[in-house]
Amino acid sequence: MPVNKIHSFFAIFIGSFFLLCFLILIILFYNHQSDKIKSLALESMTMLAEWNRLENDSNDLLLNRFTQFGTDSSLVVSNWENDYRSFEIKLDKLIDNEFIKRQPEILKRLDGAYRVWRFTEVRLNNASFYFNQIIQSGLGEKVMVNGMLHTMYMMRMQGQLDIDEISLLEETIYALESLDNATNEFDHLFNSIVLDLEVSGERYLQRIRGLFVALFSSAVLVLIISFYINRQLKTAQVNRKIYLDSRKARLLQSLCENSSEEGQAVFNEKRVEYELKLSFDVPVMLIMIQIDNFNDFSHLYNIEEQQDSIMELCSDFKTMLSQNSTNIEYFLYNKEFIVFIMNTAADCEFSDLEDGIRIWHSKVPADGDLSISITLTDLCFETDDLDRDFEYLCRLSEYRYLLGKHSFITPGAWKIKPFEYFKYPQEKERLFIEAFKSLDHDETINLMSEMIDYAAPYGPESVKRLILRLTAAQSSVAELLAKSFHIEVSQGVTPMILEIQKKETLEEARMMLDGIVSNVINACQQKKSEKHDQTVLMIREIIENELDNLNLSADYIADRFNLTTSYINRLFKQHTSFSIAGYINERRLLKAKELLLSSGLTVSQAAEKAGFASMGTFFRLFKKNFGQTPGELVSDPVNTKIE
The missing domain is CATH 1.10.10.60 (Homeodomain-like)
Incomplete structure (x- = not known):
């Protein structure tokens, strides 16, 4: 996997991890706040239930005035008073709750209710005082057995109570009625506050949910924006790198095509800007890699995939070269060529470098999607000769046409005859045409092979010219035979020449020409055989008749x-x-x-x-x-x- 894709993967992974952690924290915080609100709601509802119970006890005691205290009246009054004190403690605790302190309206209403409670407490103390007076005077044993009010009336009618005792009982009853009025007022306020607490808690949770949604959306938006910015930055970096690489490639190509003093001056001026470490103070070597079947390769993959495959190939080749080289640069040349320029190490022998490249080349699959051919030149010791060596490298790479795909071409591998001494074999061409016309398949193929073998020592350019002329002659004979034998020929002269020019190797061109000869001769012989059969049949009919x-x-x-x-x-x-x-x-x-x-x-x-x-x-x-x-x-x- 390329390095930039690995970095992108880790960036996405880390961003997603932190976003997930943030989401988990939000959920935990929300659950915590929800638990606090639920606990407060439960606490307030418990207090409300306790207050309702306390109020019911008060009603039994204070409003009906018929409560039977039994024998231990002082204990009943003390428990009743303690229940009020316990509720007061819980009320103070409720008011001190952090959530209520963050709710100004609820806190304000609770303060008002608390003041009412203080008034209720005063009435309670007053009623408790009179109760204790009744109990301490011994009057309680008389009036608090069958109901205080009923007993008071009965004893008053019978003259068993004096004026002070009657006044004490009346004050007690009045204090109880005042306490009853105070508890009713507090009951109204406290019920409404509990209901408001429930609404405020739900509203608070809704705000938290909205806040969390906003925070989560903001986090996602920030993450998306950061990824977008990161992608744009990477795109800008890639575009910048592509621009610099293209400029670097143009500079290297310009130097290879023109290594004069002017070309060297331009190179030296730009080499620092493009971070070129290539030096011409030490020997330089040129290597050319040609992609076999480039048309098929370009149709099989998109541009990005092509670039990735070529970059991976170049990186692998560069790693291999770095064992015997110091500075290595390369550039794309005419789409299907990659030219490497490198400074060889001081102790590097050309034969060792050639053997290393040959071994590396043998490991590249010949039948793969990215089959390649490699061409080497001798070491260049003078910068002025670099353009001449590059021209020689280009001419040498043309021998792939003769050697075939996945070839390894080195200087001196071919004994080349001067091109100006090449003479087109017209006599062989005449014999070829006659053999083709006479439908002699073996002779036609042999003569065509002899003509190609004759041109091969003069170089690929001679062979290509011979192939074009041979194709034209072959096409003309094929059209003539097609008219004579009434057969169809797939292509004319011009299409055949255009088609033969697309062939990348001599082997492919030879196969095409052999195929045309075989197809035409077979079709003609079939037609000829059919015609002969018909003639013999007619001869037999004439003889019989x-x-x-x-x-x-x-x-x-x-x-x-x-x-x-x-x-x-x-x-x-x-x-x-x-x-x-x-x-x-x-x-x-x-x-x-x-x-x-x-x-x-x-x-x-x-x-x-x-x-x-x-x-x-x-x-x-x-x-x-x-x-x-x-x-x-x-x-x-x-x-x-x-x-």
Whole structure:
């Protein structure tokens, strides 16, 4: 996987991890706040239930005034008073809750309720004081057994109470009624506050949810924006790198094409800007990699995939070269070529470097999607000669046309004859055309191979020119044969030349030419065979219909077909193994035999009917063919039917 893709993967992974952690923290915080709100709601509802119970007890005690205290009235009053004090403690705790402190409206209403509670507490203290006075005076044992108010009236009617006792009881009843009014007011306020607490808690949770959604959306948006910015930065970096690489490639190509002082000055001026470490103070070596089947490769992958594959190949090749080289640069040349320029190490031998490149090249699959050919040149010791060496490298790479794909080309591997000494083999071409016209397949292929082998030592340019001229001649003959034999030829001269020019190697061009020759000759021979079969069939029909014609002969039939006697004899014999004269005699003898056995004619009559002009010839041929004379045949009792 490329490094930039690995970095992108880790960036996405880390961003997603932190976003997930943030989401988990949000969920935990929300659950914590929700638990606090639920706990407060439960606490407030518990207090409300306790207050309702306390109020019910107060109603029994204070409003109905018929509560039976039993024998221990002081304990009942003390428990009743303690319940009020316990509720007060819980109320203080509720007011101190952090959530309520963050709710100004609720806190304000609680403060008001608390002031009402203080008023209720005063009334409670007042009622408790009078209760304790009643208990301490011993009056409680009298009036708090069957109901305080009922007992007070009964004892008052009976004169059992004095004025102070009656006043004490009335003050107690008044204090109880005041406490009742105070508790009613607090009950109204506290119920509404509990309901508001529930609404405020739900509203608070909704705000938290909204805040969390906003935070999460903001985090996602920030993450998306950061990824977008990161992607744009990477794109800008990639574009910048592509721009610098393209400028670097142009500079290197310009130097290779023009290494004069002017070209070197331009290179030295830009080398620092483009971070080129190539030095010409040490020997320089040029290597060219050519992508085989570049058209298929470019159609098989998109531009990005092509670049990735080429970059991976170049990186691998550069790593291998770095073992024997110091500074290595490369650039793309005419799409399908990659030119490497490098400074060789001081202790590096050319043969060792060549062996290393050859071993690396052998590991690249020849039948893979990215098959390559490699061309090497000798070491360049002078910067001024770099353009000449590059031109020589380009010419040397053209020998891939002769060697084929996945070839390894080195200087001195070919003994090249001067191109100006090359002469087109016109006599061979004439023989080739004649062999092709005569449908001699083997001779045509052999002559074509001899012409190509003759041109090969003069270099690929000579072979390409010969192939083009040979293609034109072959196409012309193919069109001529197509008209003569009424066959179809797939391509004309111009399309065939255009097609042959697309072939990357001589092997591919040779296969194309061989295929055309084979297809045309096979089609012509098939048509010719069909025509010959029809001619032989017509000859047989003429012989069968004109056996009694004394002029029937090979010359007579040749005149009928407007052909020579020798040709028509040769054609007939190829298909029947008989000459025309022999076949005529064979058919006449069979007819004479049939007439002798079935019609009752005399020998001379049968011979005349069969077309024999000479009786001597008839007897001689009959005896030779059937082993007996015509008379013996007729007199033989065995011959009762035609054999």
